Amino acid sequence: xxxxxxxxxxxxxxxxxxxxxxxxxxxxxxxxxxxxxxxxxxxxxxxxxxxxxxxxxxxxxxxxxxxxxxxxxxxxxxxxxxxxxxxxxxxxxxxxxxxxxxxxxxxxxxxxxxxxxxxxxxxxxxxxxxxxxxxxxxxxxxxxxxxxxxxxxxxxxxxxxxxxxxxxxxxxxxxxxxxxxxxxxxxxxxxxxxxxxxxxxxxxxxxxxxxxxxxxxxxxxxxxxxxxxxxxxxxxxxxxxxxxxxxxxxxxxxxxxxxxxxxxxxxxxxxxxxxxxxxxxxxxxxxxxxxxxxxxxxxxxxxxxxxxxxxxxxxxxxxxxxxxxxxxxxxx
Amino acid sequence: xxxxxxxxxxxxxxxxxxxxxxxxxxxxxxxxxxxxxxxxxxxxxxxxxxxxxxxxxxxxxxxxxxxxxxxxxxxxxxxxxxxxxxxxxxxxxxxxxxxxxxxxxxxxxxxxxxxxxxxxxxxxxxxxxxxxxxxxxxxxxxxxxxxxxxxxxxxxxxxxxxxxxxxxxxxxxxxxxxxxxxxxxxxxxxxxxxxxxxxxxxxxxxxxxxxxxxxxxxxxxxxxxxxxxxxxxxxxxxxxxxxxxxxxxxxxxxxxxxxxxxxxxxxxxxxxxxxxxxxxxxxxxxxxxxxxxxxxxxxxxxxxxxxxxxxxx
Numbered sequence: 001x002x003x004x005x006x007x008x009x010x011x012x013x014x015x016x017x018x019x020x021x022x023x024x025x026x027x028x029x030x031x032x033x034x035x036x037x038x039x040x041x042x043x044x045x046x047x048x049x050x051x052x053x054x055x056x057x058x059x060x061x062x063x064x065x066x067x068x069x070x071x072x073x074x075x076x077x078x079x080x081x082x083x084x085x086x087x088x089x090x091x092x093x094x095x096x097x098x099x100x101x102x103x104x105x106x107x108x109x110x111x112x113x114x115x116x117x118x119x120x121x122x123x124x125x126x127x128x129x130x131x132x133x134x135x136x137x138x139x140x141x142x143x144x145x146x147x148x149x150x151x152x153x154x155x156x157x158x159x160x161x162x163x164x165x166x167x168x169x170x171x172x173x174x175x176x177x178x179x180x181x182x183x184x185x186x187x188x189x190x191x192x193x194x195x196x197x198x199x200x201x202x203x204x205x206x207x208x209x210x211x212x213x214x215x216x217x218x219x220x221x222x223x224x225x226x227x228x229x230x231x232x233x234x235x236x237x238x239x240x241x242x243x244x245x246x247x248x249x250x251x252x253x254x255x256x257x258x259x260x261x262x263x264x265x266x267x268x269x270x271x272x273x274x275x276x277x278x279x280x281x282x283x284x285x286x287x288x289x290x291x292x293x294x295x296x297x298x299x300x301x302x303x304x305x306x307x308x309x310x311x312x313x314x315x316x317x318x319x320x321x322x323x324x325x326x327x328x329x330x331x332x
Numbered sequence: 333x334x335x336x337x338x339x340x341x342x343x344x345x346x347x348x349x350x351x352x353x354x355x356x357x358x359x360x361x362x363x364x365x366x367x368x369x370x371x372x373x374x375x376x377x378x379x380x381x382x383x384x385x386x387x388x389x390x391x392x393x394x395x396x397x398x399x400x401x402x403x404x405x406x407x408x409x410x411x412x413x414x415x416x417x418x419x420x421x422x423x424x425x426x427x428x429x430x431x432x433x434x435x436x437x438x439x440x441x442x443x444x445x446x447x448x449x450x451x452x453x454x455x456x457x458x459x460x461x462x463x464x465x466x467x468x469x470x471x472x473x474x475x476x477x478x479x480x481x482x483x484x485x486x487x488x489x490x491x492x493x494x495x496x497x498x499x500x501x502x503x504x505x506x507x508x509x510x511x512x513x514x515x516x517x518x519x520x521x522x523x524x525x526x527x528x529x530x531x532x533x534x535x536x537x538x539x540x541x542x543x544x545x546x547x548x549x550x551x552x553x554x555x556x557x558x559x560x561x562x563x564x565x566x567x568x569x570x571x572x573x574x575x576x577x578x579x580x581x582x583x584x585x586x587x588x589x590x591x592x593x594x595x596x597x598x599x600x601x602x603x604x605x606x607x608x609x610x611x612x613x614x615x616x617x618x619x620x621x622x623x624x625x626x627x628x629x630x631x632x633x634x635x636x637x638x639x640x641x642x643x644x645x
Contacts, residue, residue: 003481003484004481004484004485004488005488007481007482007484007485008485008488008489011485011489012489012497015497015498015501016497019501022500022501023500023501122365122366125366125633126366129626129629129630129633130622130626132573132574132629133573133577133622133625133626133629134577134622134625135577135580135581135584135597135600135618135621135622135625136577136581137581137584137585137600137618138600138614138615138617138618138619138621138622139618141603141607141611141614141618142614142615142618144607145607145608145611145615149412149607149608149611150412153412153413271490272490274492274493274496274585275492275581275584275585278585289490289493289496290496290585293493293496293497293500294500294586296500301493301497304490304493305489305490305493305494308488308489308490308493309488309489309490312487312488313488
């Protein structure tokens with residue numbers, strides 16, 4: 001686990017610092033008024049002219065002291081501060097998207113398994129496959145076009161096309177958690193919560209549409225597998241009603257792989273949904289990371305990659321532990 | 333010398349069995365209308381990409397005419413009050429792009445690039461992954477451990493960011509973008525092949541081959557990999573769709589070598605600033621990507637069902 005993080009940091013450090021022509025790490029320390037000699041002095045003073053492994057050593061020391069450098073995308077604010085101020089938005093989007101994925105994907109998978117090889121199963125299969133064949137950016141713009149532009153054009157109640165909260169409500173409640181929906185609830189401002197929810201629904205649906213197909217397929221496969229087990233035949237031969245067999249006996253065990261998959265989705269989304277956040281101007285870490293790539297903000301990219309890797313590594317660990325918890329037969 | 337004809341016989345019957353199995357698989361696939369429609373679509377798109385330059389003359393289609401940019405002439409669909417109409421006498425079925433070119437013709441010219449890039453990336457990832465994975469599984473020990481750790485690192489990496497950074501650093505050529513996507517895709521094949529080879533390695537036929545003194549390279553190449561190829565094949569088919577999506581997403585996000593390049597993601601990117609005035613520019617190229625990816629996924633999904641006996645019905 002430590003090794004993986006170390007490896008990620010090495011690769012990303014080499015990519016972000018090794019090519020000063022594209023990503024100049026000293027960009028945040030200079031202004032356009034400085035003379036070339038002054039720039040050279042600054043480069044030398046910050047050690048950017050040292051060999052990369054020396055720079056990596058300096059960087060490692062800084063990181064262990066909690067210093068992640070400055071972000072040139074955010075005009076020289078501390079990188080960690082920038083990241084921390086954007087992360088709650090990504091968390092909100094991820095939570096809503098995961099709930100939507102489960103709410104649609106699991107029933108779809110169950111339906112598919114129960115009506116195996118019927119028209120309903122084929123329809124569910126098409127939905128699932130379409131989900132993971134869809135270009136995320138395309139679907140995002142389709143959602144915007146339909147639910148914002150055309151609904152507005154037709155005089156229907158329309159959803160906002162982007163952002164987290166309407167202009168007029170921007171500072172209506174104090175920021176406690178940083179998650180707009182939760183903040184609105186804490187302050188008891190239901191209009192704020194409703195507005196925040198209206199803003200999150202399109203990007204969240206965009207994300208979940210892509211992943212609910214996988215979930216539905218996994219639920220279907222594991223449901224079919226479980227239904228073939230002896231204890232299901234046993235339950236049926238006891239004369240239990242089909243509904244009890246399905247939901248009490250089969251579903252519980254069939255959902256174990258689905259839970260782990262959902263956990264992995266959650267972790268993946270927590271790393272920021274670059275395309276969705278960009279299209280919906282969602283101020284999360286994913287959208288910022290794309291702008292950081294374009295602006296050569298090496299410090300932000302390093303922090304972003306490391307946090308994402310950490311989330312993925314931890315979620316893998318949690319999933320392994322969850323397996324033991326959910327299925328007592330597994331022992332390590 | 334006496335053993336030679338016997339060996340040939342057994343090999344022939346083995347191929348016979350394999351052909352029978354393939355026939356059964358094809359029979360199963362034919363029963364599934366979804367897979368069949370996927371196959372038809374895949375064949376259609378491959379034929380289209382082979383004949384694209386005959387259907388549309390690139391020299392005529394590439395002519396830039398800014399007076400006709402972002403215009404719509406097809407009366408059958410109305411996009412709302414803001415869409416601009418084409419000048420008299422211009423009939424573009426799916427409207428025009430920012431350069432005043434016929435979008436439909438551009439899409440036809442773009443399909444070969446997308447499909448061939450995806451095939452090349454998947455083939456390269458497979459070749460690389462199969463070789464590394466097979467060596468790792470066969471050798472075991474330190475080498476295997478090292479390869480495992482390296483793939484772990486790549487799995488933990490945010491994939492799209494790695495590709496974005498690579499494309500930003502090494503320049504926006506099609507080759508570099510392909511390498512950027514490849515960088516994200518190869519570890520899956522290493523893991524898949526490694527797992528397969530580890531299982532096959534313990535089987536008795538490998539032991540028999542070893543005791544016959546067959547060289548390890550031969551065993552892996554001609555005996556183990558053919559037996560382990562089905563899951564890899566399924567993964568390849570399913571990945572073609574994913575690779576097209578990722579490659580076109582890179583283009584869409586602004587890593588295209590030229591805004592005029594006919595590539596489906598790049599054509600859609602032209603419409604970003606004109607979503608409400610020229611929605612066709614995003615809708616149709618994106619829809620084409622969706623259909624291509626769906627076609628390959630339908631075939632891959634069907635293949636998986638057929639080749640995985642547990643899912644066979």
